[in-house]
Amino acid sequence: MKMLDKEEKELELFFSELKSKDQGISTPALPAFKAKSYKIWRWIPAGIAAALVAAIWMGTSDKKDETLAKDVIIISLIEDENQKQQLIIETTSSMDIWESPTASLLELN
Numbered sequence: 001m002k003m004l005d006k007e008e009k010e011l012e013l014f015f016s017e018l019k020s021k022d023q024g025i026s027t028p029a030l031p032a033f034k035a036k037s038y039k040i041w042r043w044i045p046a047g048i049a050a051a052l053v054a055a056i057w058m059g060t061s062d063k064k065d066e067t068l069a070k071d072v073i074i075i076s077l078i079e080d081e082n083q084k085q086q087l088i089i090e091t092t093s094s095m096d097i098w099e100s101p102t103a104s105l106l107e108l109n
Contacts (some may be wrong), residue, residue, distance in 0.1 A: 071093050
């Protein structure tokens with residue numbers, strides 16, 4: 001226990017010396033802070049006006065009716081009896097049968 005007390009006193013003495021040295025150091029004066037006057041209030045009406053103009057312009061723009069002649073495009077790769085492959089592209093408005101792209105992997109020959 002006496003060792004702890006001795007160590008504590010040494011630490012106390014060490015830090016008190018550091019504090020006394022720090023008291024002698026003078027702190028430099030900081031420059032005066034100048035508050036900037038922001039002119040943001042001038043830009044608020046301009047921003048509101050720009051937003052209104054953009055909203056009106058987007059709301060009144062002519063909407064083109066871009067409909068496709070056919071809604072579905074079917075791309076098929078077919079191999080005939082001569083081992084030749086043909087790429088067939090069809091368009092239709094509806095799709096009667098859907099086959100997954102990996103369905104051929106399930107077929108057993």
